[in-house]
Amino acid sequence: xxxxxxxxxxxxxxxxxxxxxxxxxxxxxxxxxxxxxxxxxxxxxxxxxxxxxxxxxxxxxxxxxxxxxxxxxxxxxxxxxxxxxxxxxxxxxxxxxxxxxxxxxxxxxxxxxxxxxxxxxxxxxxxxxxxxxxxxxxxxxxxxxxxxxxxxxxxxxxxxxxxxxxxxxxxxxxxxxxxxxxxxxxxxxxxxxxxxxxxxxxxxxxxxxxxxxxxxxxxxxxxxxxxxxxxxxxxxxxxxxxxxxxxxxxxxxxxxxxxxxxxxxxxxxxxxxxxxxxxxxxxxxxxxxxxxxxxxxxxxxxxxxxxxxxxxxxxxxxxxxxx
Amino acid sequence: xxxxxxxxxxxxxxxxxxxxxxxxxxxxxxxxxxxxxxxxxxxxxxxxxxxxxxxxxxxxxxxxxxxxxxxxxxxxxxxxxxxxxxxxxxxxxxxxxxxxxxxxxxxxxxxxxxxxxxxxxxxxxxxxxxxxxxxxxxxxxxxxxxxxxxxxxxxxxxxxxxxxxxxxxxxxxxxxxxxxxxxxxxxxxxxxxxxxxxxxxxxxxxxxxxxxxxxxxxxxxxxxxxxxxxxxxxxxxxxxxxxxxxxxxxxxxxxxxxxxxxxxxxxxxxxxxxxxxxxxxxxxxxxxxxxxxxxxxxxxxxxxxxxxxxxxxxxxxxxxxxxxxxxxxxxxxxxxxxxxxxxxxxxxxxxxxxxxxxxxxxxxxxxxxxxxxxxxx
Numbered sequence: 001x002x003x004x005x006x007x008x009x010x011x012x013x014x015x016x017x018x019x020x021x022x023x024x025x026x027x028x029x030x031x032x033x034x035x036x037x038x039x040x041x042x043x044x045x046x047x048x049x050x051x052x053x054x055x056x057x058x059x060x061x062x063x064x065x066x067x068x069x070x071x072x073x074x075x076x077x078x079x080x081x082x083x084x085x086x087x088x089x090x091x092x093x094x095x096x097x098x099x100x101x102x103x104x105x106x107x108x109x110x111x112x113x114x115x116x117x118x119x120x121x122x123x124x125x126x127x128x129x130x131x132x133x134x135x136x137x138x139x140x141x142x143x144x145x146x147x148x149x150x151x152x153x154x155x156x157x158x159x160x161x162x163x164x165x166x167x168x169x170x171x172x173x174x175x176x177x178x179x180x181x182x183x184x185x186x187x188x189x190x191x192x193x194x195x196x197x198x199x200x201x202x203x204x205x206x207x208x209x210x211x212x213x214x215x216x217x218x219x220x221x222x223x224x225x226x227x228x229x230x231x232x233x234x235x236x237x238x239x240x241x242x243x244x245x246x247x248x249x250x251x252x253x254x255x256x257x258x259x260x261x262x263x264x265x266x267x268x269x270x271x272x273x274x275x276x277x278x279x280x281x282x283x284x285x286x287x288x289x290x291x292x293x294x295x296x297x298x299x300x301x302x303x304x305x306x307x308x309x310x311x312x313x314x315x316x317x318x319x320x321x322x323x
Numbered sequence: 324x325x326x327x328x329x330x331x332x333x334x335x336x337x338x339x340x341x342x343x344x345x346x347x348x349x350x351x352x353x354x355x356x357x358x359x360x361x362x363x364x365x366x367x368x369x370x371x372x373x374x375x376x377x378x379x380x381x382x383x384x385x386x387x388x389x390x391x392x393x394x395x396x397x398x399x400x401x402x403x404x405x406x407x408x409x410x411x412x413x414x415x416x417x418x419x420x421x422x423x424x425x426x427x428x429x430x431x432x433x434x435x436x437x438x439x440x441x442x443x444x445x446x447x448x449x450x451x452x453x454x455x456x457x458x459x460x461x462x463x464x465x466x467x468x469x470x471x472x473x474x475x476x477x478x479x480x481x482x483x484x485x486x487x488x489x490x491x492x493x494x495x496x497x498x499x500x501x502x503x504x505x506x507x508x509x510x511x512x513x514x515x516x517x518x519x520x521x522x523x524x525x526x527x528x529x530x531x532x533x534x535x536x537x538x539x540x541x542x543x544x545x546x547x548x549x550x551x552x553x554x555x556x557x558x559x560x561x562x563x564x565x566x567x568x569x570x571x572x573x574x575x576x577x578x579x580x581x582x583x584x585x586x587x588x589x590x591x592x593x594x595x596x597x598x599x600x601x602x603x604x605x606x607x608x609x610x611x612x613x614x615x616x617x618x619x620x621x622x623x624x625x626x627x628x629x630x631x632x633x634x635x636x637x638x639x640x641x642x643x644x645x646x647x648x649x650x651x652x653x654x655x656x657x658x659x660x661x662x663x664x665x666x667x668x669x670x671x672x673x674x675x676x677x678x679x680x681x682x683x684x685x686x687x688x689x690x691x692x693x694x695x696x697x698x699x700x
Contacts, residue, residue: 085541091534095342107331108542
């Protein structure tokens with residue numbers, strides 16, 4: 001458990017419905033100060049809805065949440081002073097230049113005149129935008145836009161930063177340098193709460209919450225999550241025609257789930273029920289030449305798929321109807 | 324409310340306007356074009372009515388009547404006819420609007436001091452113009468008739484005889500009786516209302532549409548800072564429009580300005596804040612540009628044009644419609660602007676109208692601010 005003084009974001013039974021649709025269903029978790037917390041899940045899992053509620057942009061239907069100690073339902077405007085927010089879609093002013101956008105948010109956040117220059121220069125340097133000051137935001141590429149948006153969101157040194165899909169639509173190099181920025185902010189004590197649907201990116205987070213259909217499926221550090229499937233092992237099967245072989249594989253006794261993964265198949269197998277060699281034999285005899293089958297350390301994706309499938313099995317056909 | 328935040332919003336909004344030729348054109352060019360169009364086209368004056376004259380009498384008396392028509396600024400003799408077919412043809416093809424036919428015995432009857440009749444034919448397909456032309460003709464004829472009576476009396480040795488009734492009139496406020504002098508001031512108020520509401524109807528809605536509002540409502544900016552900050556640049560545009568319109572009135576249309584220019588600008592500023600905030604209210608409520616601008620058009624153009632009294636007299640409207648006009652803010656500003664322009668009246672006379680405009684302005688600012696929600700739906 002996290003000590004009360006160390007909590008930056010606290011969420012209790014947070015729920016949001018749009019009509020009959022439950023976008024976020026009774027979420028409950030806490031985020032430590034200075035932590036990089038990732039919200040991982042497929043599109044439509046309720047990640048953005050959650051972030052919007054935490055930023056005071058969307059009223060929760062039920063439940064409660066505090067950010068930097070303030071209630072998002074009753075103190076939304078105070079919360080907004082404590083946070084920096086970067087929405088999923090680029091939402092700065094495209095007809096304004098980089099510098100004009102920064103100046104605008106500097107004015108909005110009432111950065112004291114004495115520190116204004118310093119903060120502005122810091123944001124520009126940090127985001128590496130010095131060569132683009134007079135460029136209109138519309139003419140920036142995806143990566144630069146992201147840096148500008150981040151620069152504007154951290155001008156006022158907020159203790160909590162919410163980033164909704166911050167790296168969607170950027171190239172790998174921009175993404176890498178973006179993560180360097182995140183780490184330096186987190187190192188300076190800023191809590192960073194971000195959403196992503198990139199599994200590889202999720203590995204960079206200190207802790208992760210896995211969300212699926214509006215519900216929190218698991219929470220922990222990437223290491224904890226990967227170690228946290230004790231009753232299963234992941235077997236990597238490389239064979240011919242994996243798209244067809246997966247049908248055979250998933251029907252084998254003890255196989256809890258199987259997913260295409262790169263050029264092969266990852267199967268979640270109940271521990272002790274079937275060895276990799278037995279699986280290879282079964283597939284080979286079904287007419288699919290097997291190159292190799294071996295137990296591997298699970299990736300986050302394996303964890304995610306396994307948890308989601310387990311949940312779907314538990315929820316039964318009703319979940320399909322609801323979804 | 325914080326001044327720094329408000330100014331940051333204003334500055335940003337000003338940059339949007341400067342970078343967007345469309346809104347700049349809408350703000351400055353359209354008012355000028357409207358004023359030119361309406362100023363030249365919309366005239367209610369009837370003068371130099373084209374007239375045909377068929378003088379069958381050809382006597383000094385008939386010639387004097389003809390010369391009185393020729394001398395009037397309200398008529399222009401376009402045809403000297405010789406017979407009805409010619410007169411009819413001229414009226415049919417619209418070359419003349421009216422015809423004066425003087426009978427053969429006119430000269431003789433006038434000389435022998437018996438009453439005579441002249442015929443005045445009118446094309447009444449334009450009823451309003453025909454009525455006015457008829458009035459002018461009666462004035463010319465009765466003037467001559469009165470002079471004749473005096474002459475007859477004098478010929479009979481009666482000295483000092485004058486027509487029994489004689490109206491001495493002086494025209495106040497619009498001495499030239501030029502409709503342009505009251506249409507232009509009224510027009511300025513109509514244009515200000517429409518343009519102001521249209522301009523601001525786009526601003527908040529555009530931010531919702533483009534997604535920038537989501538970023539903005541995640542900051543500590545407050546509704547009054549945002550609404551008033553956005554208002555400021557459009558207020559400047561509105562006042563520039565007013566200055567351009569007043570200058571055009573003076574130098575292009577030669578509309579005399581009798582009252583205080585600072586007073587006009589002062590009350591116009593109040594009216595402008597109301598009109599801008601009304602547009603803002605639509606923008607806040609609709610959250611998208613098309614419905615917001617349509618609402619702004621629908622709720623400002625027709626009321627400001629038809630029910631403000633800018634050209635259609637409120638006094639002659641049916642009672643129900645007259646009651647509705649009290650809800651049209653333009654009505655009060657039209658009264659103010661006409662009062663200042665034509666009568667040169669001061670704040671004392673315009674106090675009630677100014678107070679109502681103040682209430683309108685304050686109510687609209689308050690409504691737009693209150694309606695604005697820093698929440699997604």
